[in-house]
Amino acid sequence: MSLLARWVTRRNHDGEVPSESKNDFGWPCPFDKAAQVSISTLGLLFFAFSAAVVFTPLVRSAALLMGAVDVPDARRVHAVDIPRLGGVAVLLAVVSALLAASFLWPAELQTLRHHGWSISYLGLGAILVTLVGAVDDVTSLPPLPKVAVHIIAAVLAVYGGHSIHVITNPFTGVAVDLGSVGGFVTVAWIVGITNAFNLIDGLDGLAAGVALISTLTVGILGLIQGRPDVPIMAAIMIGVLAGFLVYNFHPASIFLGDSGAFLIGYLLAVASVQGLQKGPTVAVLLVPLLALGLPITETLVTIQRRWSGPGAVFAADREHIHHRLLALGLTQRQAVLRLYGVSALLGGLAVAAVSLGGPGSAVVAIAAAMAGFVALRRLGYLS
Numbered sequence: 001m002s003l004l005a006r007w008v009t010r011r012n013h014d015g016e017v018p019s020e021s022k023n024d025f026g027w028p029c030p031f032d033k034a035a036q037v038s039i040s041t042l043g044l045l046f047f048a049f050s051a052a053v054v055f056t057p058l059v060r061s062a063a064l065l066m067g068a069v070d071v072p073d074a075r076r077v078h079a080v081d082i083p084r085l086g087g088v089a090v091l092l093a094v095v096s097a098l099l100a101a102s103f104l105w106p107a108e109l110q111t112l113r114h115h116g117w118s119i120s121y122l123g124l125g126a127i128l129v130t131l132v133g134a135v136d137d138v139t140s141l142p143p144l145p146k147v148a149v150h151i152i153a154a155v156l157a158v159y160g161g162h163s164i165h166v167i168t169n170p171f172t173g174v175a176v177d178l179g180s181v182g183g184f185v186t187v188a189w190i191v192g193i194t195n196a197f198n199l200i201d202g203l204d205g206l207a208a209g210v211a212l213i214s215t216l217t218v219g220i221l222g223l224i225q226g227r228p229d230v231p232i233m234a235a236i237m238i239g240v241l242a243g244f245l246v247y248n249f250h251p252a253s254i255f256l257g258d259s260g261a262f263l264i265g266y267l268l269a270v271a272s273v274q275g276l277q278k279g280p281t282v283a284v285l286l287v288p289l290l291a292l293g294l295p296i297t298e299t300l301v302t303i304q305r306r307w308s309g310p311g312a313v314f315a316a317d318r319e320h321i322h323h324r325l326l327a328l329g330l331t332q333r334q335a336v337l338r339l340y341g342v343s344a345l346l347g348g349l350a351v352a353a354v355s356l357g358g359p360g361s362a363v364v365a366i367a368a369a370m371a372g373f374v375a376l377r378r379l380g381y382l383s
Contacts, residue, residue: 045235052243087259115229121160125153133259154190196295197265204250217347290350
């Protein structure tokens with residue numbers, strides 16, 4: 001029995017593993033499926049990692065030939081020209097992993113479809129956000145066309161069945177059925193998270209590393225809930241992001257660019273919706289907010305800071321959280337690693353919220369809010 005299967009399942013009184021066992025939190029978790037996922041999912045993760053390692057330097061060379069480079073200026077922290085278009089490498093690696101799964105691990109794709117993942121609609125949306133980001137990486141687009149494409153991609157995801165149906169108050173446990181409004185809420189969520197990762201993409205490896213940690217959190221929660229589909233999609237994203245980080249961590253030789261930041265934000269937004277909507281009620285609202293807490297916080301403080309006139313929200317500046325950390329004297333690596341730690345802590349709180357449930361999840365929410373308030377105040381965002 002694999003270590004993963006041992007953790008996800010428990011034995012009955014006769015010492016045998018039941019075909020429909022439950023984990024320590026009481027959610028059903030079929031042993032046979034868990035054991036199968038634990039082996040093939042690792043193979044899928046390794047393939048995704050290898051694909052990213054191969055595609056990224058090829059895309060980097062193409063970006064240099066096209067002149068798609070990030071030139072240093074007063075707002076940026078790097079000192080030399082760095083090629084962008086990293087999102088193209090990420091997309092190619094994700095597509096390659098899915099194609100490999102169709103030949104080597106067809107049961108994995110069947111599991112995704114069985115649990116409501118629409119690969120075609122999700123793939124089309126991913127291509128759209130990557131394409132508009134790539135055009136922006138090369139020629140620089142105004143904000144409105146990019147947001148319009150993000151809305152179209154989000155609508156495609158909703159049309160494919162990836163939608164928020166209920167939200168739950170973590171303090172009372174009362175679930176509210178959103179009905180037809182759920183589609184609009186989902187579109188807003190996807191568009192928001194898609195752009196949130198672009199806001200934190202300011203230091204080498206920051207956005208990709210935070211996305212990896214958030215994806216790992218969502219994958220672990222899927223394991224806890226006995227959802228074999230969530231770890232499959234998480235494995236692809238973790239492998240691709242880890243492979244890209246080989247070239248993107250400081251000193252980076254390629255940036256995600258808008259193409260990459262939009263893509264990973266889009267995929268994570270959909271994954272958080274699809275992976276947690278059918279889990280415990282506490283996971284419906286609180287857990288995605290915690291798992292994606294850093295980019296969400298960055299978005300909120302950015303909007304608050306820039307809300308001074310028409311178009312001001314889209315005006316670039318040097319007042320992001322990572323800029324504040326650099327101003328405190330931290331190096332790029334130190335700032336990135338600290339923000340990795342924050343993301344990991346928030347991920348741990350998300351797991352704790354699901355594990356505790358009920359009043360315990362409310363305690364987690366209060367603790368996270370208080371810690372966030374203190375941190376933002378120390379950084380000078382709150383008086």
